[in-house]
Amino acid sequence: MPGDRAAGCGGRMEPISVTVRGGGEWVIIHRCRTCGTLDANRCAGDDNPLALVRIVLRPISASGVLLDG
Numbered sequence: 001m002p003g004d005r006a007a008g009c010g011g012r013m014e015p016i017s018v019t020v021r022g023g024g025e026w027v028i029i030h031r032c033r034t035c036g037t038l039d040a041n042r043c044a045g046d047d048n049p050l051a052l053v054r055i056v057l058r059p060i061s062a063s064g065v066l067l068d069g
């Protein structure tokens with residue numbers, strides 16, 4: 001779905017993963033809790049990498065289970 005943006009259903013976007021592209025560009029993957037739409041948001045290089053890692057680890061460590069589906 002090239003160029004397709006989030007449906008904008010109003011659901012809550014939840015960060016589920018973080019990846020790093022070449023050159024140190026961080027990309028945060030969000031998933032809509034309502035419709036399941038995935039969205040990738042680049043983030044600025046001056047963001048704190050540790051904060052991004054916490055975004056990913058928090059829901060996993062809180063629930064004790066891996067994401068299903």
Ligand SMILES: [Zn+2]
Pocket residue numbers: 007008009010011032033034035036037
């Ligand atoms: Zn949605």
